[in-house]
Amino acid sequence: MNHDNVDLDAVVVGAGFSGLYQLYCLREKLKLRVKVLEAGGGVGGTWYWNRYPGARCDSESHTYCYYFDRLLLEEWSWSERYPGQAEILRYLNFCARKLNLEKDIHFNERVLESEWDSDARLWHVKTQTGKTFRARFLITAVGCLSSTNMPDIDGLADFEGEVYHTGQWPHNKVEFDKKTVVIIGTGSTGIQAIPEIARQAKKLYVLQRTPNYSVPARNRPLSKDFHSAFIKEIDAWRSKMLKSRHGHPWTAPDRQVRKTAPEKRQNIMEAAWERGGLGFRESFDDVLLNEESNKIMSDFIRQKIVDTVHNAETAKKLLPIDHPFGTKRPPIDTNYFETFNCDHVHLIDVRENPISSIFTNGVTLSNNTQIRANMIVFATGFDAMTGALQKMNLKGRGGLKLEDAWYAGPRTFLGLAVPEFPNMFTITGPGSPSVLTNMPRAIEQHVDWITDILSHAIQCDYVEIEASQAAANEWTQHVTDVANKTLLPKANHSWYLGANVPGKPRVFMPYAFGLNHYRNHCDSVTANGYAGFLLTK
Numbered sequence: 001m002n003h004d005n006v007d008l009d010a011v012v013v014g015a016g017f018s019g020l021y022q023l024y025c026l027r028e029k030l031k032l033r034v035k036v037l038e039a040g041g042g043v044g045g046t047w048y049w050n051r052y053p054g055a056r057c058d059s060e061s062h063t064y065c066y067y068f069d070r071l072l073l074e075e076w077s078w079s080e081r082y083p084g085q086a087e088i089l090r091y092l093n094f095c096a097r098k099l100n101l102e103k104d105i106h107f108n109e110r111v112l113e114s115e116w117d118s119d120a121r122l123w124h125v126k127t128q129t130g131k132t133f134r135a136r137f138l139i140t141a142v143g144c145l146s147s148t149n150m151p152d153i154d155g156l157a158d159f160e161g162e163v164y165h166t167g168q169w170p171h172n173k174v175e176f177d178k179k180t181v182v183i184i185g186t187g188s189t190g191i192q193a194i195p196e197i198a199r200q201a202k203k204l205y206v207l208q209r210t211p212n213y214s215v216p217a218r219n220r221p222l223s224k225d226f227h228s229a230f231i232k233e234i235d236a237w238r239s240k241m242l243k244s245r246h247g248h249p250w251t252a253p254d255r256q257v258r259k260t261a262p263e264k265r266q267n268i269m270e271a272a273w274e275r276g277g278l279g280f281r282e283s284f285d286d287v288l289l290n291e292e293s294n295k296i297m298s299d300f301i302r303q304k305i306v307d308t309v310h311n312a313e314t315a316k317k318l319l320p321i322d323h324p325f326g327t328k329r330p331p332i333d334t335n336y337f338e339t340f341n342c343d344h345v346h347l348i349d350v351r352e353n354p355i356s357s358i359f360t361n362g363v364t365l366s367n368n369t370q371i372r373a374n375m376i377v378f379a380t381g382f383d384a385m386t387g388a389l390q391k392m393n394l395k396g397r398g399g400l401k402l403e404d405a406w407y408a409g410p411r412t413f414l415g416l417a418v419p420e421f422p423n424m425f426t427i428t429g430p431g432s433p434s435v436l437t438n439m440p441r442a443i444e445q446h447v448d449w450i451t452d453i454l455s456h457a458i459q460c461d462y463v464e465i466e467a468s469q470a471a472a473n474e475w476t477q478h479v480t481d482v483a484n485k486t487l488l489p490k491a492n493h494s495w496y497l498g499a500n501v502p503g504k505p506r507v508f509m510p511y512a513f514g515l516n517h518y519r520n521h522c523d524s525v526t527a528n529g530y531a532g533f534l535l536t537k
């Protein structure tokens with residue numbers, strides 16, 4: 001074997017939650033020769049890269065973890081209601097150690113190109129270090145939010161201060177002390193980072209294009225009792241999550257906002273606001289289905305913003321009005337709106353007065369206002385769901401590029417497989433519930449399903465498995481139809497629609513019918529002999 005060529009049964013790209021579990025399943029259950037290729041210097045995926053101040057998961061800790069191994073659940077005890085970035089990274093390192101995964105992971109091995117060789121029926125995966133990995137199966141575990149979106153602003157290269165993107169945060173401590181900081185973006189990330197940066201910086205300018213809703217997280221430390229009670233109830237927690245649409249341990253009660261008497265619904269919303277977190281949205285079951293109901297809930301949050309922010313002018317600028325609540329990824333926060341009561345925090349509306357350029361010492365707005373700063377933080381999000389896949393320069397049958405196959409938007413079967421890309425599977429790919437769920441639940445379902453289909457292919461001597469064009473067309477239409485029954489497509493600038501990246505096709509990408517329904521679809525495909533797949537002996 002050539003030193004730079006490695007022959008394998010399977011290559012997995014990415015060592016986050018999905019890649020680690022996929023490696024475990026293929027190695028331990030199917031006994032395959034498998035390696036993980038990871039661009040980062042350690043495991044963790046999104047939690048390896050997103051080290052910005054305030055980075056924290058919005059799923060609750062005891063649900064944001066693997067459930068496939070009871071010992072992992074018993075031995076790891078979380079310290080807070082929501083896990084912070086550093087704790088999740090420690091957790092994933094703990095899992096990798098326990099399951100002895102690191103020996104099969106190549107770190108600092110960024111995939112530059114992956115091409116299907118129709119003659120040899122192998123994937124050729126080329127990396128930045130000059131190696132080629134050849135494997136029968138290719139599984140992408142690259143995450144949905146890993147390819148950063150950096151706006152192309154004139155003059156950025158001339159800026160003499162520090163520049164950071166939250167999704168590629170440095171490993172060394174960034175000092176904000178005595179500095180004037182500009183932060184661009186008020187999505188979930190900006191909403192987490194702004195209060196933390198404000199605590200440390202001399203002055204903070206928040207450049208907001210679209211005001212956002214946010215619900216208090218109500219984070220708090222968890223006691224030791226919590227963990228001991230939790231491990232007695234693991235099966236019950238699992239079962240609640242598997243029954244729910246979003247993979248969280250709750251389902252919305254059977255009640256509608258608009259049909260609930262005003263005083264009663266106000267009390268329900270107040271109680272949900274006090275509990276905090278993503279469960280707020282689930283206090284009724286029609287928030288994303290009915291405009292009138294959504295408006296009542298949106299107005300409730302707007303009133304909370306007005307009540308919290310002292311300066312009426314600032315409060316007005318913070319009121320989200322261009323999209324219904326929940327149609328963009330709903331952030332949860334710790335003291336976000338309160339932060340605008342600090343004298344050193346300034347909110348700038350860059351929809352009214354857009355950024356025109358960056359100069360050596362700061363940012364210039366279109367009315368020629370100059371904001372002088374020592375640091376610019378881009379909290380401008382990601383080329384979501386498709387960006388990281390396209391960066392791998394995937395070429396399927398006949399050299400077909402993924403970007404050409406997806407010129408009108410991603411087209412997949414179940415978000416798991418793409419026609420003309422045989423023996424390739426995409427964990428939490430576009431067309432699967434992914435970002436609309438508590439991710440580890442979606443990931444475990446995908447990895448188990450992929451493991452089963454590979455096992456089936458191996459047992460039956462299938463040399464190729466490929467989604468049919470008809471199945472992918474039908475599924476992609478179904479994903480669109482399901483989204484159109486909800487209010488979700490009503491957010492114009494949402495990354496769910498690809499609308500945050502200039503030139504990206506506007507297609508609603510995640511599957512909105514719920515992880516529970518989605519699992520049934522996948523199971524029926526399996527029960528019907530992998531209907532929708534072309535299986536070649």
Ligand code: NA7
Binds near residue numbers: 187190209355
């Ligand atoms: P998001 O949710 O895409 O938010 C990005 C923010 O950056 C959003 O407020 C954007 O405004 C703003 N943005 C993007 N480009 C620009 C330019 N050119 N000028 C001004 N403002 C801009 O990304 P996040 O990282 O916050 O969250 C992504 C997910 O990661 C999150 O939901 C979690 O699941 C984890 P816009 O709304 O487009 O007007």
